[in-house]
Amino acid sequence: MKKIEAIIKPFKLEEVRKALDEIGVNGITITEVKGSGRQKGIKEVYRGAEYHIPFIPKVKMEIVVNDDLVEKVISVILDKAQTGNIGDGKIFISNIEEVVRIRTGEKGLNAI
Amino acid sequence: MKKIEAIIKPFKLEEVRKALDEIDVNGITITEVKGSGRQKGIKEVYRGAEYHIPFIQKIKMEIVVNDDMVDKVISVVQDKAQTGNIGDGKIFVSNIEEVIRIRTGERGLTAI
Amino acid sequence: MNDLVDQINQADTVWILISSALVLLMTPGLALFYGGMVRRKNVLGTIMHSFIAMGVATVVWVLYGYSLAFGPDIGHVIGNLTWAGLAGVGLEPNPTYSATVPHQAFMLFQMMFAIITPALITGAFAERFKFKTYILFLVLWLTFVYAPIVHWVWGENGWLRNMGVLDFAGGLVVHISSGAAALAAALMVGKRKDYSTVPMPPHNLVLTILGTGLLWFGWFGFNGGSSLAANATAVNAIVVTHISSAFAAISWMIVEWIHRKKPTVLGAATGAVAGLASITPAAGFVGPTAAIIVGLVAGMICYVAVNFKTIFGYDDTLDVVGVHGVGSTWGMIATGLFAVEASLDAQFTGVIVTWIFAFVATLVIMKVLDLTLGLRVSEEGENIGLDLCEHGERGYTI
Numbered sequence: 001m002k003k004i005e006a007i008i009k010p011f012k013l014e015e016v017r018k019a020l021d022e023i024g025v026n027g028i029t030i031t032e033v034k035g036s037g038r039q040k041g042i043k044e045v046y047r048g049a050e051y052h053i054p055f056i057p058k059v060k061m062e063i064v065v066n067d068d069l070v071e072k073v074i075s076v077i078l079d080k081a082q083t084g085n086i087g088d089g090k091i092f093i094s095n096i097e098e099v100v101r102i103r104t105g106e107k108g109l110n111a112i
Numbered sequence: 113m114k115k116i117e118a119i120i121k122p123f124k125l126e127e128v129r130k131a132l133d134e135i136d137v138n139g140i141t142i143t144e145v146k147g148s149g150r151q152k153g154i155k156e157v158y159r160g161a162e163y164h165i166p167f168i169q170k171i172k173m174e175i176v177v178n179d180d181m182v183d184k185v186i187s188v189v190q191d192k193a194q195t196g197n198i199g200d201g202k203i204f205v206s207n208i209e210e211v212i213r214i215r216t217g218e219r220g221l222t223a224i
Numbered sequence: 225m226n227d228l229v230d231q232i233n234q235a236d237t238v239w240i241l242i243s244s245a246l247v248l249l250m251t252p253g254l255a256l257f258y259g260g261m262v263r264r265k266n267v268l269g270t271i272m273h274s275f276i277a278m279g280v281a282t283v284v285w286v287l288y289g290y291s292l293a294f295g296p297d298i299g300h301v302i303g304n305l306t307w308a309g310l311a312g313v314g315l316e317p318n319p320t321y322s323a324t325v326p327h328q329a330f331m332l333f334q335m336m337f338a339i340i341t342p343a344l345i346t347g348a349f350a351e352r353f354k355f356k357t358y359i360l361f362l363v364l365w366l367t368f369v370y371a372p373i374v375h376w377v378w379g380e381n382g383w384l385r386n387m388g389v390l391d392f393a394g395g396l397v398v399h400i401s402s403g404a405a406a407l408a409a410a411l412m413v414g415k416r417k418d419y420s421t422v423p424m425p426p427h428n429l430v431l432t433i434l435g436t437g438l439l440w441f442g443w444f445g446f447n448g449g450s451s452l453a454a455n456a457t458a459v460n461a462i463v464v465t466h467i468s469s470a471f472a473a474i475s476w477m478i479v480e481w482i483h484r485k486k487p488t489v490l491g492a493a494t495g496a497v498a499g500l501a502s503i504t505p506a507a508g509f510v511g512p513t514a515a516i517i518v519g520l521v522a523g524m525i526c527y528v529a530v531n532f533k534t535i536f537g538y539d540d541t542l543d544v545v546g547v548h549g550v551g552s553t554w555g556m557i558a559t560g561l562f563a564v565e566a567s568l569d570a571q572f573t574g575v576i577v578t579w580i581f582a583f584v585a586t587l588v589i590m591k592v593l594d595l596t597l598g599l600r601v602s603e604e605g606e607n608i609g610l611d612l613c614e615h616g617e618r619g620y621t622i
Contacts, residue, residue, distance in 0.1 A: 028147065
């Protein structure tokens, strides 16, 4: 099983979630995070003083799926989260060795 | 070493934490997250209009332990976080390649 | 100076000054009321719409607005510019408007109404309006919509006043004018991006409740001060205002409880504001029993009215039409029903004229602004929120 972590623009969340739901992926954890990258932060002004704020609000989506779904999930996220502008975010894939559903104790694929 | 990530119902946090403390696992990072899954979101009402909110408040616990502790931690979390209802959450296990304690620079098991 | 002492009633003057401060506080109250209901990225932009009205409306009022509204009459439709720059608006009372308090106190009290009225409209176009355009909108709307309506209803020789239309504290002038303008504005500005696809629930109802409390508190000055004297009418106005608000909060809550199975906090707060808006035109003319009916009905019909937008598909984001427009329309009619000195015919005329004039004039103003400065921020601006794109700040930081 793999964990797909996607850092996306917050306003794209609903679109991505709906598209994932359509391919039957509904187990998603989201976190409000801040990110820095090529999109070089933003300028904010407080009482005439300019602050360069390097971190921009993003949403992190975490989705654990069976290996054979990974490419599909990636392509859905790419399709929906893309705006073409800098700051669209990134997707990270990592290995998950075990999954347990807390309610039933089911493990592995059955727990996803 | 392994990372155990548990997504649980927020009101269960203290119970799980105490039980982990009793087995001497006290290095825990928690994050307020939102999750979707089989528990199909919640209905909120604002001025007579209903909104379907797909994501529900959860707590993500992250615990890094030595391999021999993994099963024990899973069983404690499962035992304490269970309510038997949908939305109890999931536990994910993944590999951690290195741990470093920032204060001392210690690495590996001694840093946990 | 001895002349002045003879003419001025000290209690009345104190009351008008206190009432002015109470009404002033309603605008930051409104800012919180609205600010809590939008998404987090727009909280400052929404608050700023109300807050900056305290600046812009004051400028307009002092320079020429007060004179257009209350100055010597031209053809029963507008005041002339004799009092521009507050020339001749001195410390001696003006017998027509307030025989026992300095003219400047009356001008100040009325200024607070000129501040909050356009701020009320901003709920209709929250989360998408361009700030630069908004400043100009404030000036144009106060000049071409607010000042004339004030003159018709309250100005010496205003044509609605002469016809016997009763509007004690601004049912027509404040709430119907802003409600009708809100409808025009919502239609012209259009829906928020992703309005029908993404849920946009309020981000912090705690702010909204604090704002509701400040509005309710300030309304004692809004309606009580409108008697323009520390007298029995002021007492009556405050008593019925409070009763109406309480009954409307409860009736909204019960209707929503039955319809949606939960007694929501936002519902109770919205009901309270609906009750306040509804009793406003009637406050000096009706007693406690009528106030109970006004409040009970207000909570129910405004609950139904805020659902119009879902049926008709316009995005009056914070329900200015349903709460202020519809609430005060009911209040004007209720004034006709319950006030002995009122004529139902005159009340209806006032309501219809104000709805149509404010609606059409606001449409025209919005059209002109659309063709010149543009009404909305860019799509990208809407994505990142008004706080960052328009003001370069955030309401909440970590």
